[in-house]
Amino acid sequence: MWCILPHQNSAFVAALEDVLAVYACPYDAKKSVVCMDEKLYQLLLDVCELLSTRSGLVLWVDNEYVRMGVCSIFVFCEPLVGWRHVEALVYRTKVDWAHKLRWLLEEQYPDAERVVLVLDNLNTHGLSALYGAFVAERAFGLAQCLEIHFTPKHGGWLNVAEVELSVLGVQCLGKRRISNIESLNVELTAWHIERNQTQKGVDWQFTTKDARIKLKKLPGQTINF
Numbered sequence: 001m002w003c004i005l006p007h008q009n010s011a012f013v014a015a016l017e018d019v020l021a022v023y024a025c026p027y028d029a030k031k032s033v034v035c036m037d038e039k040l041y042q043l044l045l046d047v048c049e050l051l052s053t054r055s056g057l058v059l060w061v062d063n064e065y066v067r068m069g070v071c072s073i074f075v076f077c078e079p080l081v082g083w084r085h086v087e088a089l090v091y092r093t094k095v096d097w098a099h100k101l102r103w104l105l106e107e108q109y110p111d112a113e114r115v116v117l118v119l120d121n122l123n124t125h126g127l128s129a130l131y132g133a134f135v136a137e138r139a140f141g142l143a144q145c146l147e148i149h150f151t152p153k154h155g156g157w158l159n160v161a162e163v164e165l166s167v168l169g170v171q172c173l174g175k176r177r178i179s180n181i182e183s184l185n186v187e188l189t190a191w192h193i194e195r196n197q198t199q200k201g202v203d204w205q206f207t208t209k210d211a212r213i214k215l216k217k218l219p220g221q222t223i224n225f
Contacts, residue, residue, distance in 0.1 A: 015151060019158050020206065027080045035079065035164075084192050088181050116147045119161070168188075
């Protein structure tokens with residue numbers, strides 16, 4: 001979290017303040033702020049049959065399991081509304097990301113003038129991915145509906161979607177073993193539907209003013225705000 005190299009201080013602060021400025025904006029249905037993140041998930045198959053107690057507690061008689069491959073969990077959330085969507089895909093290539101953006105823009109926010117997207121700066125997260133998945137005219141149209149803001153390197157904690165992934169790990173995935181992506185998506189869908197119905201939103205408290213106090217002096221270099 002605080003592993004910020006001296007020569008990266010200015011880049012960290014620039015991206016941090018940019019994201020915090022986005023979070024400080026009031027709700028606007030025509031310019032929705034959406035956060036997204038990805039998480040690799042190891043599919044596991046139990047070798048031995050599970051036993052359960054009368055109370056329903058599942059017991060492992062043996063910890064042996066078989067690795068069934070790795071998939072990628074995509075999470076999108078709109079903090080001010082309290083909406084989130086989680087889905088597991090086999091891959092997380094540029095094309096996969098581009099198709100998720102198309103789904104977001106055309107199916108979830110078809111009436112928005114623009115979607116403000118907060119995410120980390122992976123090599124798959126670029127507008128060029130749209131041109132690799134769709135014809136130029138459609139790719140350009142989708143790109144014009146996006147306003148992208150990247151979190152700083154070592155600053156993934158600034159992404160609300162990462163918070164949602166942490167909650168997902170505690171409330172849904174835990175120490176369970178799921179052997180196939182179909183079963184995983186059933187669990188993910190049930191989780192985000194229930195959370196959407198019970199969670200009003202995310203009350204983000206960390207502001208630019210707070211950041212300028214806490215990060216006034218970064219390792220090896222003083223930042224003059």
